[in-house]
Amino acid sequence: METQNSKSPTEKTNVLNTIRNSINKVLNLIRNYFSEVPLLGWFIGTLTAVSLEQLVGRLIALSLGLPKIPVLFGFVTILKHPYLIPSTILYMLVIYILPIVSIARLTVPITNWLAGKLLVLPIFISVIIHLGLLYLIMHLWSGISDYRVLMLRFILIAVIATLSLNVVNGYMGEFSCSHPGFMALGAYGASICTVVLFVDDSMFGPALLPPAIGPFMFPIALIVGGCLASVGAFLVAIPSFRTRGDYLAIVSLAFTFIVKSLIENLEIIGGARGLSSQPNWANLPSIFICAVACVWIINNFVRSTLGKALNAVRDDELAANVMTVNTRRTKMTAFLFAAFWAGVAGGLLAHVLRYVNPGTFGIQKLAEVLAMVYFGGLNSIQGSILGAIGFNILSEALRPLAIYKWIIIPSMLILIMIFRPTGLLAFKEFDVKKIISPKQKQKKEVQNVIASN
Amino acid sequence: MSLLLIEKMTHFFGGLRAVHNYDLEINTGQLRGLIGPNGAGKTTIFNLITGIYKPAEGKIFLDDRSIVGLQPHQIASEGIGRTFQNLRLWRHMTVLEHVKMARYSKLTYGLIGAFFGTRKRRKEEAENEEKAYHLLDMLGIRHLADQIVTNLPYGAQRRVEMARALTIDPKILFLDEPTAGMNPEELIEMMEIIRQINKELGLAIFLIEHRMKVVMELCERIQALVFGEVIAEGTPEEIQNNPGVIDAYLGKETVG
Numbered sequence: 001m002e003t004q005n006s007k008s009p010t011e012k013t014n015v016l017n018t019i020r021n022s023i024n025k026v027l028n029l030i031r032n033y034f035s036e037v038p039l040l041g042w043f044i045g046t047l048t049a050v051s052l053e054q055l056v057g058r059l060i061a062l063s064l065g066l067p068k069i070p071v072l073f074g075f076v077t078i079l080k081h082p083y084l085i086p087s088t089i090l091y092m093l094v095i096y097i098l099p100i101v102s103i104a105r106l107t108v109p110i111t112n113w114l115a116g117k118l119l120v121l122p123i124f125i126s127v128i129i130h131l132g133l134l135y136l137i138m139h140l141w142s143g144i145s146d147y148r149v150l151m152l153r154f155i156l157i158a159v160i161a162t163l164s165l166n167v168v169n170g171y172m173g174e175f176s177c178s179h180p181g182f183m184a185l186g187a188y189g190a191s192i193c194t195v196v197l198f199v200d201d202s203m204f205g206p207a208l209l210p211p212a213i214g215p216f217m218f219p220i221a222l223i224v225g226g227c228l229a230s231v232g233a234f235l236v237a238i239p240s241f242r243t244r245g246d247y248l249a250i251v252s253l254a255f256t257f258i259v260k261s262l263i264e265n266l267e268i269i270g271g272a273r274g275l276s277s278q279p280n281w282a283n284l285p286s287i288f289i290c291a292v293a294c295v296w297i298i299n300n301f302v303r304s305t306l307g308k309a310l311n312a313v314r315d316d317e318l319a320a321n322v323m324t325v326n327t328r329r330t331k332m333t334a335f336l337f338a339a340f341w342a343g344v345a346g347g348l349l350a351h352v353l354r355y356v357n358p359g360t361f362g363i364q365k366l367a368e369v370l371a372m373v374y375f376g377g378l379n380s381i382q383g384s385i386l387g388a389i390g391f392n393i394l395s396e397a398l399r400p401l402a403i404y405k406w407i408i409i410p411s412m413l414i415l416i417m418i419f420r421p422t423g424l425l426a427f428k429e430f431d432v433k434k435i436i437s438p439k440q441k442q443k444k445e446v447q448n449v450i451a452s453n
Numbered sequence: 454m455s456l457l458l459i460e461k462m463t464h465f466f467g468g469l470r471a472v473h474n475y476d477l478e479i480n481t482g483q484l485r486g487l488i489g490p491n492g493a494g495k496t497t498i499f500n501l502i503t504g505i506y507k508p509a510e511g512k513i514f515l516d517d518r519s520i521v522g523l524q525p526h527q528i529a530s531e532g533i534g535r536t537f538q539n540l541r542l543w544r545h546m547t548v549l550e551h552v553k554m555a556r557y558s559k560l561t562y563g564l565i566g567a568f569f570g571t572r573k574r575r576k577e578e579a580e581n582e583e584k585a586y587h588l589l590d591m592l593g594i595r596h597l598a599d600q601i602v603t604n605l606p607y608g609a610q611r612r613v614e615m616a617r618a619l620t621i622d623p624k625i626l627f628l629d630e631p632t633a634g635m636n637p638e639e640l641i642e643m644m645e646i647i648r649q650i651n652k653e654l655g656l657a658i659f660l661i662e663h664r665m666k667v668v669m670e671l672c673e674r675i676q677a678l679v680f681g682e683v684i685a686e687g688t689p690e691e692i693q694n695n696p697g698v699i700d701a702y703l704g705k706e707t708v709g
């Protein structure tokens with residue numbers, strides 16, 4: 001009896017282990033095969049793919065029996081019409097996977113050489129070239145349909161919101177629930193600026209300034225919204241950071257509700273009916289610039305010693321204090337800083353939707369932002385970017401499933417929490433220079449080391 | 454003029470009088486010891502001086518300036534570096550990051566520098582890093598600079614704590630049982646490091662130690678603490694031969 005019982009589980013684990021090992025082997029092979037491809041190579045591959053789609057995507061889609069180009073990598077098509085699965089997969093292979101993979105791999109010598117040459121120049125030139133390529137890819141990809149443009153705008157805004165929450169919940173290790181409140185303050189702050197100053201509308205009367213200068217004033221409106229959110233953050237921070245404990249979670253949750261009901265009761269800015277007729281200034285380029293600025297500034301901050309103090313406070317606040325870190329000021333500034341970016345995200349969102357009401361910034365928004373942070377990974381820029389992209393695509397892709405979507409997404413979150421409690425890409429440094437550098441094959445590096453010894 | 458002067462410091466935890474009428478005077482370059490059985494109040498004395506607790510009574514002067522009531526980070530910036538009996542490291546941070554962090558109060562680039570990566574910031578961070586590597590060299594842990602501290606063996610973690618405490622350029626270094634849990638080999642290395650810091654940097658050191666052998670060998674003057682009160686103070690020989698100390702401390706050890 002006993003031997004039988006003890007044998008069968010080990011056999012099972014053996015089988016599992018062999019499966020896991022072979023999967024790992026295959027993954028490693030693939031990883032090795034592409035380890036030499038620099039970011040530039042992937043960009044050029046993707047650029048080819050999206051250009052190809054522009055040129056012949058429609059033709060190929062129709063000849064494969066698809067009604068139109070699958071807008072979101074075919075997820076929606078597959079769920080709506082399961083019989084189209086083979087054609088969709090074929091389309092993805094022909095248009096995306098094959099071109100990207102083959103071009104990225106074939107151009108390795110050229111792209112590595114180019115990336116190396118670019119690094120000789122000041123780093124910001126290389127970064128700007130990479131960002132330009134990235135924008136071009138997004139521009140071409142979204143040229144197929146307005147839906148894709150809208151999707152990208154939402155994703156980029158989500159990146160800003162997620163990153164800013166990651167500063168508090170990831171880097172600083174507190175648990176804040178006030179992000180919807182900050183986004184609401186930012187949304188209303190920015191909207192009031194733009195609508196009062198530049199739009200003739202029924203609520204605030206005629207425009208006070210010529211609308212022509214409006215787009216140039218848009219950044220200022222966003223900053224006003226961000227600062228308003230920071231003021232809100234200050235009110236949350238005073239009682240929360242006085243002592244240690246879980247006060248922040250409770251106070252910040254209360255704050256979100258207070259902001260919501262405050263706006264509902266302020267008839268002068270539309271109350272529960274909301275605020276509309278924001279000018280259409282939050283287009284793809286302006287949101288892209290905001291997102292890049294956000295990533296750049298937050299990454300600068302968290303990689304400086306002043307920003308690393310957040311990690312010290314998180315891991316051992318007392319030790320941080322005894323090592324000369326002004327912990328209270330550190331927490332305050334980080335919180336206000338995070339709130340600022342949440343406000344900017346809110347301002348952008350208001351100008352994408354061109355209508356906001358207090359209901360936009362409730363518990364559901366909180367759940368979304370928290371999900372993106374914990375899905376992508378704590379204490380990591382690339383984690384937040386992945387979280388924002390992954391969550392938004394998933395949530396769009398599962399839209400045809402209607403109500404089941406809200407069973408699948410939380411279940412996935414629970415699974416991630418079990419198997420990767422800190423998220424998919426947690427605790428990573430976002431080293432821009434390393435990311436855009438030319439790549440060497442790992443084996444070669446080892447050989448070099450041996451040779452040099 | 455004394456570097457650190459403490460007069461009649463007393464502290465209570467609820468009804469428990471943890472420290473009573475504690476006096477201390479340390480001058481530059483001295484290596485002083487504090488011994489006593491477990492629960493005597495040694496760590497509490499460190500916590501009181503470094504501002505983690507505020508003494509109920511008494512005066513504390515560092516370089517003739519009163520530091521009672523200051524925040525721990527202010528007291529640290531004034532020049533008191535310390536380590537902890539039970540290591541207090543930041544578990545997600547690398548060795549280098551630990552050491553750089555302790556210069557927080559000396560950084561002047563401010564938020565603008567932190568947000569926009571100004572030239573001033575790059576310069577200060579580079580200097581900071583250079584200093585950090587220097588200290589890592591001194592403590593023999595430079596090769597571990599990029600390791601997350603939780604992956605390190607115990608002895609190395611103790612050295613990280615010491616490097617970190619030295620980074621704040623202290624006038625005096627407090628070491629709370631720096632050899633706790635070490636094997637004989639690590640113990641000898643640690644004693645060597647303490648001696649070296651004291652001699653080469655000319656730094657005053659205030660040492661809590663459980664092992665008699667260590668304090669006796671290192672310190673020029675020793676206080677013996679029992680139930681929050683100093684029962685004897687003097688040179689290692691005087692302490693060793695003090696009947697009260699033998700009774701309260703050494704006696705116990707031979708029995709146990």
Ligand SMILES: Nc1ncnc2c1ncn2[C@@H]1O[C@H](COP(=O)(O)OP(=O)(O)O)[C@@H](O)[C@H]1O
Pocket residue numbers: 466471489490491492493494495496497498
């Ligand atoms: N934060 C605290 N709250 C209550 N009692 C404490 C606290 N810290 C220490 N004590 C008590 O004070 C006494 C002295 O402790 P401590 O200074 O840690 O002793 P030592 O370092 O000499 O072993 C002990 O009885 C301990 O239980």
Ligand SMILES: [Mg+2]
Pocket residue numbers: 495496497538
């Ligand atoms: Mg102790």
